Amino acid sequence: MKPTQQTVRIRGVRTIIRTSAKGKVTTKPALPKEWELQAAQVRALRAMPEYGKQFLLAGDQNAAKRGPRAQAEAVAAGMTTGEADMRIYLPGGQLRIARQSG
Structure with missing residues (x-):
């Protein structure tokens, strides 16, 4: 599996979702544009x-x-x-x- 990253809105807040090569999912707030x-x-x-x-x-x-x-x-x-x-x-x-x- 290849690691991925995407920026989405969760409850109106921009959030980065990362999935590691092993399938572990982490989130953190995205920086403002x-x-x-x-x-x-x-x-x-x-x-x-x-x-x-x-x-x-x-x-x-x-x-x-x-x-x-x-x-x-x-x-x-x-x-x-x-x-x-x-x-x-x-x-x-x-x-x-x-x-x-x-």
């Missing part, structure tokens, strides 16, 4: 009283998986692999970036 972490960051930043007065933010999904046609369209539209997913604009034209792993 990148977009879920980014969405939490955006919610927290927008909830700050300084948002809109001392800083603004912008984001996109440059690293999203795409088919060949969608990838060509994204490149033509200026999206670049490795570009930051979120940018924070500060007074005086200062720019800060939030790097995502992946």
Whole structure:
């Protein structure tokens, strides 16, 4: 038997199920998806009283998986692999970036 792994939802929670070569089944919580972490960051930043007065933010999904046609369209539209997913604009034209792993 070959070891397997799959990620599923159990009662709404993402869970990794692993089956060993000997048939032993184990489970553990799966890490959040990148977009879920980014969405939490955006919610927290927008909830700050300084948002809109001392800083603004912008984001996109440059690293999203795409088919060949969608990838060509994204490149033509200026999206670049490795570009930051979120940018924070500060007074005086200062720019800060939030790097995502992946």
